[in-house]
Amino acid sequence: MHNSFLLALVILVALVFDFTNGFHDTANAVAPTVATGALKPRMAVILSSCLNLVGAFLSLKVAATVASGIVQQGQIILPVVFAGLIGAIAWNITTWYFGIPSSSSHALIGGVVGAMMAHAGGSAVIWGGITGKVLAPSIAAPIFALLIAALATTISRHLTAKSDNTTKSWGMRVGQIGSSSLLSIAHGTNDAQKTMGVITLALVANGTLGANSATPKWVVLLCGIAIALGTFIGGWRIIRTMGQGFTKLSPTQGFASQVTSSVVILSSSHLGMPLSTTYVATGSILGSGVGTRKRSVHWSLAGRVGVAWLLTLPCAAVFGAASFYGERLFGYTVGVLVMGALLAIYCVIIFARSRRDQIHAGNVNDHWGEHLEAFEKSAKTAELVTAGKS
Amino acid sequence: MTPPAAPTPLIDWHALGQVLLTSVVLGVGVVVLFSVCVFSLSQFRRVGATIAVRATNAVVMTATLAAIAASVVWGLYIIVHK
Numbered sequence: 217m218h219n220s221f222l223l224a225l226v227i228l229v230a231l232v233f234d235f236t237n238g239f240h241d242t243a244n245a246v247a248p249t250v251a252t253g254a255l256k257p258r259m260a261v262i263l264s265s266c267l268n269l270v271g272a273f274l275s276l277k278v279a280a281t282v283a284s285g286i287v288q289q290g291q292i293i294l295p296v297v298f299a300g301l302i303g304a305i306a307w308n309i310t311t312w313y314f315g316i317p318s319s320s321s322h323a324l325i326g327g328v329v330g331a332m333m334a335h336a337g338g339s340a341v342i343w344g345g346i347t348g349k350v351l352a353p354s355i356a357a358p359i360f361a362l363l364i365a366a367l368a369t370t371i372s373r374h375l376t377a378k379s380d381n382t383t384k385s386w387g388m389r390v391g392q393i394g395s396s397s398l399l400s401i402a403h404g405t406n407d408a409q410k411t412m413g414v415i416t417l418a419l420v421a422n423g424t425l426g427a428n429s430a431t432p433k434w435v436v437l438l439c440g441i442a443i444a445l446g447t448f449i450g451g452w453r454i455i456r457t458m459g460q461g462f463t464k465l466s467p468t469q470g471f472a473s474q475v476t477s478s479v480v481i482l483s484s485s486h487l488g489m490p491l492s493t494t495y496v497a498t499g500s501i502l503g504s505g506v507g508t509r510k511r512s513v514h515w516s517l518a519g520r521v522g523v524a525w526l527l528t529l530p531c532a533a534v535f536g537a538a539s540f541y542g543e544r545l546f547g548y549t550v551g552v553l554v555m556g557a558l559l560a561i562y563c564v565i566i567f568a569r570s571r572r573d574q575i576h577a578g579n580v581n582d583h584w585g586e587h588l589e590a591f592e593k594s595a596k597t598a599e600l601v602t603a604g605k606s
Numbered sequence: 607m608t609p610p611a612a613p614t615p616l617i618d619w620h621a622l623g624q625v626l627l628t629s630v631v632l633g634v635g636v637v638v639l640f641s642v643c644v645f646s647l648s649q650f651r652r653v654g655a656t657i658a659v660r661a662t663n664a665v666v667m668t669a670t671l672a673a674i675a676a677s678v679v680w681g682l683y684i685i686v687h688k
Contacts, residue, residue, distance in 0.1 A: 274682075274686050344616050347616050347617065348616045348617050348618065352616075352617040352618075352622070353622070356622050356625075356626075357625075360625065360626050360629055361629075364629055364630055364633045364634060365633075367630075367634055368633055368634045368637035368638075369637075371634065371637065371638055371641070372637050372638070372640075372641040375638065375641035375642060375645055376641050376644050376645050376648075378645070378648075379644055379645050379647075379648035379649075380648050380651075380652070383644065383647055383648040383651055384644055384648065387640075387643070387644035387647055387648075388640075388644065391640050391644075394678070398678060398681055398682075401682070402681075468641075471637065471640065472637050475633055475636050475637050475640075476629070476633045476637075478681065479628070479629050479632045479633040479636070479681075480625065480629045480633065482681050482684050483624075483625050483628040483629050483632065483684075484625045484629075485684070486628075486684045487621050487624050487625055487628070
């Protein structure tokens with residue numbers, strides 16, 4: 217009875233995580249499209265949402281591999297999975313509030329690792345797997361994306377230099393719609409499967425499914441719908457940061473960055489290198505800024521986002537561990553209810569605070585424009601002051 | 607007597623290298639193809655372009671779009687069969 221209740225709660229929280237993954241990562245596929253006006257913001261999000269749903273149904277082969285090589289699977293119990301998900305959701309909501317494009321996958325891994333350490337100690341974590349499967353790709357992938365996008369943008373700029381601006385702008389915007397669509401499908405199939413893997417693991421841990429069982433169809437359907445709904449809501453705060461914050465994107469830059477992101481994500485998935493779609497998309501956008509004539513990138517913002525990336529694994533781990541200790545304190549059955557309620561209260565507080573400075577489809581570009589003007593004005597003032605002093 | 611098995615490296619540098627190589631070739635390749643397509647479209651629509659110029663650019667546009675479509679189909683194939 218308790219196990220069924222706990223299992224139902226784990227599935228519910230896993231779907232909530234999938235939903236937050238959707239709205240947190242909407243920016244990966246649509247930010248350049250929205251920023252360059254290739255599609256209206258709401259239309260871009262609807263398209264991405266539908267294609268995320270399609271992507272969730274395309275492949276199931278990686279669904280059961282989400283935790284393999286990260287923690288000792290034999291020691292996983294349902295409260296650990298629950299606590300890990302709580303940690304991941306808490307970090308996702310926090311970074312969404314600050315408009316920081318951080319990795320939902322790393323938040324999930326961090327949360328599960330933290331909860332596992334609280335449950336069974338550090339020996340239950342496969343540290344070599346963390347280094348090889350998580351840290352190395354997460355450092356390499358954005359650097360690859362940055363370099364490739366910079367090169368692609370530079371070459372494209374030169375190749376289309378003698379094209380008339382109207383045709384170039386129109387052509388690149390059309391290309392962006394295609395590349396954004398491919399990126400949305402890739403995101404749907406990669407990220408929805410992570411939640412499918414978590415739910416499948418929970419079903420196996422509970423004895424509902426046998427070991428090595430296939431992911432049930434209802435799990436695929438629910439995960440696909442959850443990530444699509446999350447994408448549909450649209451994480452406008454992060455779309456603003458990625459679309460306007462790092463650099464002023466032109467259609468050429470937008471196209472180059474989205475093609476780069478799609479290719480890096482698909483080739484790494486094909487070659488078995490798990491990586492964060494968010495880090496790749498961010499690296500591509502930065503690279504497209506480097507590839508412009510003026511090399512205009514707001515590195516200070518990129519630096520702040522980099523710090524958040526470094527904090528993602530440890531912070532989600534701390535949230536996950538704290539959640540697990542909380543569950544154990546109250547007893548697992550009551551504990552998961554208490555921790556779930558605390559998470560719900562935290563989410564309500566964050567959403568209420570976000571309404572004071574609301575970002576939506578109507579102001580996703582305008583608002584950041586004002587912010588940029590203020591940023592540039594203060595930078596100019598600082599330069600004048602420095603010049604005056606010298 | 608068999609020699610001891612080499613320890614598995616912590617980081618799979620070979621896979622990382624392959625990701626980099628594949629991404630450079632395809633990422634830059636698709637962007638270059640599409641840029642050529644856009645340039646050809648621009649030349650095609652240019653006022654005063656001769657029929658020969660238009661025909662040449664139409665062929666270039668078709669060829670580049672076909673190559674891009676093939677790469678997209680390949681991308682979808684990878685998603686489905688990975």
